[in-house]
Amino acid sequence: MSAAQEPAVNQRLAVTMGLNKEEYVRIRELLGRKPTYTELGITAALWSEHCSYKSSKVYLQEFPTQGEHVLQGPGENAGIVDIGNGWVAAFKMESHNHPSFIEPYQGAATGVGGILRDVFTMGARPIACLDSLRFGAIDAPRMKHLIDGVVRGIGDYGNCVGIPTVGGETGFHSGYDNNILVNAFALGVARRERIFNAVASGPGNPLLYAGSRTGRDGIHGATMASESFGAESESKRPTVQVGDPFTEKVLLEACLAVMRTDAVVAVQDMGAAGLTSSAFEMADRGGTGLRLDLDRVPLREKGLSPYEIMLSESQERMLLVARRGREEEVARIFERWGLEVSEIGEVTEDGMARIKAGRKEVANLPIAPLGKNAPMYRRPVEAPKDLSKRQAPPEVPQPDDLAGTLEGLLGTPELGDKSWIWRQYDHTVRTNTVIGPGGDAAVLLLKGTPSGLALTSDVNPVYCSLDPSSGGSQAVAEAVRNLACVGAEPIGLTDCLNFGNPEDPTISWQFRECVHGMAAACEALDVPVISGNVSFYNETEGKSIPPTPTVAMVGLIPDLASLPVAHFTNSGDRVLLLGEDYGEFGGSAYLRLLHGVEQGRPPKVDLRAEERLADLLRFLAFEGILRTAHDLSEGGLAIALAEATIDGGLGADLAVDIDPVRLFSETQARAIVAVAPHDVERIMEEATEFEVPITELGSVGGDRLKVRCDGATLDAQVEDLYRSWSTALPRALDF
Numbered sequence: 207m208s209a210a211q212e213p214a215v216n217q218r219l220a221v222t223m224g225l226n227k228e229e230y231v232r233i234r235e236l237l238g239r240k241p242t243y244t245e246l247g248i249t250a251a252l253w254s255e256h257c258s259y260k261s262s263k264v265y266l267q268e269f270p271t272q273g274e275h276v277l278q279g280p281g282e283n284a285g286i287v288d289i290g291n292g293w294v295a296a297f298k299m300e301s302h303n304h305p306s307f308i309e310p311y312q313g314a315a316t317g318v319g320g321i322l323r324d325v326f327t328m329g330a331r332p333i334a335c336l337d338s339l340r341f342g343a344i345d346a347p348r349m350k351h352l353i354d355g356v357v358r359g360i361g362d363y364g365n366c367v368g369i370p371t372v373g374g375e376t377g378f379h380s381g382y383d384n385n386i387l388v389n390a391f392a393l394g395v396a397r398r399e400r401i402f403n404a405v406a407s408g409p410g411n412p413l414l415y416a417g418s419r420t421g422r423d424g425i426h427g428a429t430m431a432s433e434s435f436g437a438e439s440e441s442k443r444p445t446v447q448v449g450d451p452f453t454e455k456v457l458l459e460a461c462l463a464v465m466r467t468d469a470v471v472a473v474q475d476m477g478a479a480g481l482t483s484s485a486f487e488m489a490d491r492g493g494t495g496l497r498l499d500l501d502r503v504p505l506r507e508k509g510l511s512p513y514e515i516m517l518s519e520s521q522e523r524m525l526l527v528a529r530r531g532r533e534e535e536v537a538r539i540f541e542r543w544g545l546e547v548s549e550i551g552e553v554t555e556d557g558m559a560r561i562k563a564g565r566k567e568v569a570n571l572p573i574a575p576l577g578k579n580a581p582m583y584r585r586p587v588e589a590p591k592d593l594s595k596r597q598a599p600p601e602v603p604q605p606d607d608l609a610g611t612l613e614g615l616l617g618t619p620e621l622g623d624k625s626w627i628w629r630q631y632d633h634t635v636r637t638n639t640v641i642g643p644g645g646d647a648a649v650l651l652l653k654g655t656p657s658g659l660a661l662t663s664d665v666n667p668v669y670c671s672l673d674p675s676s677g678g679s680q681a682v683a684e685a686v687r688n689l690a691c692v693g694a695e696p697i698g699l700t701d702c703l704n705f706g707n708p709e710d711p712t713i714s715w716q717f718r719e720c721v722h723g724m725a726a727a728c729e730a731l732d733v734p735v736i737s738g739n740v741s742f743y744n745e746t747e748g749k750s751i752p753p754t755p756t757v758a759m760v761g762l763i764p765d766l767a768s769l770p771v772a773h774f775t776n777s778g779d780r781v782l783l784l785g786e787d788y789g790e791f792g793g794s795a796y797l798r799l800l801h802g803v804e805q806g807r808p809p810k811v812d813l814r815a816e817e818r819l820a821d822l823l824r825f826l827a828f829e830g831i832l833r834t835a836h837d838l839s840e841g842g843l844a845i846a847l848a849e850a851t852i853d854g855g856l857g858a859d860l861a862v863d864i865d866p867v868r869l870f871s872e873t874q875a876r877a878i879v880a881v882a883p884h885d886v887e888r889i890m891e892e893a894t895e896f897e898v899p900i901t902e903l904g905s906v907g908g909d910r911l912k913v914r915c916d917g918a919t920l921d922a923q924v925e926d927l928y929r930s931w932s933t934a935l936p937r938a939l940d941f
Contacts (some may be wrong), residue, residue, distance in 0.1 A: 212243040214661065223250035228579060236575050244561070244568040249576060251479035251517055252486060255742050258580040259347055261526040261708035262740040265718055270723040273734035275762075277698040283324040283404055283475065283490075284394075285736025287698045289762055291655045294401060296330035297393040297662075299338075299702045299758045301741035305424075306388040309446040310355025314388050314401075315363040316449040316521055321392040322369060322729060323475035323524070326458050330394030330404035330464050333638055334650055335364055337374040338663045338702065338756045339627075343382030344619060344938045352386055353939065360390070361630035366451035367458070372630035372639050373648035374663050378619045381667070386745035387700040389739075391663065391758045395652070402465055404474040406488035406496065406527050409555040411471055413485070414533065415548045416540050417457050417523040421506035423447045424480070424519025437510070453522040453545075460543040461524060467539075469532035476523040482516045484525040485551075486559060490577030495554035501562040502550040509860075512568040527553060573765055587718055588711035596672055601806040602791045605866050608913075608920035610846050610872070611800065613930040618799045618838050621841055622934025626941070635670065644853070645772040646837055649763065658769075660694035660761040666840065667752035668793040671810035674716045678723030678755050683874060684839055685759040686731050690820035691835040691877060692769060694761025694829025700730065701738040701757050708742045708751025718752040723811075724755060730813035731820070733759065746781040768830030770879075773853035773879045775833050777907040780886050781858055782845070786877030786899040789868050794821055795840045796870035815875040823894040830890060834880035844869040844913070844920065846878055849923045859912045860904035866918040880906055 220230035223246060232242055233249045241249065255261060271279035277294060278286035284298035302317025318335060325332045337360055342349050355733045359441070364371050369392070424447040458709055464470050472492075474484040481503070489496045500515050510518070528536045537547040554560075561569040590596075605611040615621050628643035640658060641649035645660040664685040670677030686696050703720070706713040728735060746752045763769070774781075791797055792806025826832045851857050862869075881889055886902065893900035903913075911927065913920040 208360040209281055215240055215243055215246050219735060220246060221881045224254055225250050229253055232581070238862065242568055244516060247310065247513045248482050248569060248571065251430065252576045253580050256478050257483055259740055260581045261583050261585055262717065263582050264584050265721040268786060269735040270719055270728050271734055271736065273732065275733050276736055277401065279736050285698060285700060286328060286401060287736060288398065288658060289652065289659065292398050293395055293652065294398050295395050295659060295760060296325050296328040297698045297700055297760055298324050298388055298737040299391040299703050299756065300324065300739045301388060301704060302388045303385065303741055303744055305446045307352065307386050308357055310447045312448055314356040314359030317388050317456050318360055318363040319449045319521055320477050321390040322367065322454065323477070325392045325394040325511065326461055327402065327404060327473050327475050329397040329400045332369045332392050332394040333460060333636055335369055335371045335390065335392050336371055336661055336663050336758055339376045339384035340382045340387035341378050342381045342386065343380060346380065346383040354705055356388055357627050357630055363449055363451045365632045367455045368635050370633045370635045370639055371628065372633050372650065373643050373661055376627055377667065379667065379752065381752040385710045385744045385751050387704050387744065387751065387754060390758050391700065393661065400492055402473055404472050404488050404491065406472055406492040406494050406553050408471055408529070409494065409553050410530050411527050411553045412530060412533050412549045413498070413553065414526040414528050414536060414552040415503060415523065415550045416526060417546055417595040418450065418453055418503065418520055419504040419506040420510065420515055420518045421520045422440045422514055422518060424508065425514055425517050429576050431863060436761060447521050449518050449521045456543040457522050457524065458544060460540045460545055464536055464539045467535065469529055469535045473526040474525050476525060478519065480516065480518045480520070481525065481708065486573055486577055488525065489559065489573050493557065494549055495556045495558045495573060497554055498551035500561060502548050504546055504548050505563060512563040513640065517767060529922060541852065542865060547766060552589050556735065571761045585708050586711040587715040589715050590712045596805055597807050598805060601793060601796055602797065602805050602867055605799065606634070608866055608869065608918055611923040612848055612920060613844060613921060613927060614800055614842055615795060616848060616927055617740050617930040619846060619938045620797060620799060623732045624933045624934050624935060640766060640769065641692065643866040649692055649769065651766065652711045656765045656767070658763040660689045660692050660763055662688040663756060663758045663781035664688065665754055665756045667754045668798060668804055670720055670753040670755060672793045672806065672808050674719035674753055676722035676808050676811055678720035679813065680808065681755055682724050682727035682731065682733065682755040682876060683811055683813065683816040684720065685757050686733065686816060686820050687837040687877065689732040689759060690823035691772065691837050692763065693824050694763045695824060696731065696733045696761045698736045698758050699733050699757060699759045700736060701755060702741060703738065704741045704744055704751060704754040705747040713750055720753055720755045727813055731817055741796045751774040764828065767829065770827055770835040772836040773834060773850050774858065774880055774906045775854055776854040777856060778883060779833055779880040779904045779906040780877060780883050781860055781880050781906060783876065783878055783901045783903055784822065784893065784898050787864060787868055787871050787873045787876070789871050790791065790873045791871060794870065794872045809874050812875055818896050819875050819877060822893060826892060827887065831881055831885050832879050833882065836878050838876040838878065840872065842870045842872050844938055847911060848927050849911065850878060852928045855924060856906055857908040857924045858904060858906050858909045859908065862901070862903055862928040863916040866915040869913065869915065869920065
């Protein structure tokens, strides 16, 4: 598009790009003139919700971001924590929701590619990924196509790059029929002295472009991710980015190689908003300016306009600040890996971005007002008018057949086996995986040390719909519990906060309340938030997704020598229940999946009880007492016991003094453990010392799960439970 073909810049055009009327006035006042077409596009991208966090920053400040292990908190490409022995871990979670709904394979694949670049930009070698996926009802239009495409996209990209996907979570709910969620997490490790920051410095230092050439894919991606889907948006949907995992692999190796020299000052990947965000963010962090010559940007096709070059989201591209005089050294390293390098500009000291194409200056913008000083809003908030009705205590019918009820729950895609998904991922490549998908938390070996890292991802969107504050707290507490079941102490949290339109007061209320709950849990459980992402506008035709504040947490295991697992391993082991049940069914899987009821207050989150339970589990794991540890969450005690029997094929003969339906209660702060008989007395003593209620249930053994309750007995063949569980998802998908 030539300058003569560019649309006239006016308020109407600004609104179509995602700016509101006040923001258009603001940019005109900042410049003292009408912006050029390219300047307007840059401003719209940088002030988009996706890039600026303008509706969420006011609440995100509540999160605790400091901790004993924290070296880098929010504000960089990824957070960094110290994991001992001279090593650090960098990790982050990001969303790729809108692109994955438009084109599931490439949308999910490029989501993985983007989060990997966030990690190795920090100087860390990626060693593991998680994914958190939310799909609609499987029989909804396009849903099977979306599920298949997303899973293949994640698997193919990660497998080709050679990074294992070691865990995550997948949920199904009709609230995602028109807006699926694809949240990708990556973790990398580095020596402490090799941490990199994306901070431009040194006026006169050259800006180097490395990697793939620039095309037209993904233009408007950041602004598209900052608006709802509707009938009128179809014509504005951009081409989804196309990923090349093999280029990503060599780009990763080249970047890590060049970072081992001192020839590079800063590195930033070109993610959302492409060259615009990478250049402006580095300069903004460093308080510097920049000069770009767009004629030097390598192009995949002729005729790209300055606007398109600045906003393209072509994948596998990096922007580097090199030390003046070391450009050739940097270029040789990238060329050794078969990658193109071009000098496209330089760092300046005046805080301005000056961009030219040909002989014309197409943009001259102040950087700070578009970055750290971007607009920030405190949106109106209002609780839903039907909240009290939705929180009314639900009727809880007694199950007629306990075994049939359990098999019915295990036979749903929500609670059934997800191995059809994770078997498409290579979760053992790089040989660090100690525990892979399917357990409470994935566990990675830190080679050369006795210790390991544990990773988990958690959220219950139904809880968050019924009580956002409680649901936010529960997501954090469950993640801590899952880590504790493998003996890990949490050292950092990243999140992906997925919500609808923040301009709707009820959505803004959901967001505020979820953040309140999460922040309270993080403070109480001593978990710093070191990175994260907010994804708003996940709605179509005014219908929003359930609030989904996904939490990914990393924990440190001091010694992997005595690692408990989530299933029963030894006949004769004694099974004990840690924690106390209060018969809580609000938002429960039992009511939702078997009776179609989503009502009531979700289970109370007692953060002090969660802390005591986690402390006890970690202590017992470190002492080598636990053979099995598995937390109670969706489906309650019955589902936890079934999962513990299924994986190892060992049954159990148990008794619990409760009403039969309370086998499916979802009271929090609970876990089941299995120990050798001679350790029962000690674990009872330790539980008393830690002030954790404990009940001995019975013994592991046989091929049946028997649980005697007050007036009824659950008696099921383990093989039958396995059959219902293992076939649930393939059966629903017609595979």
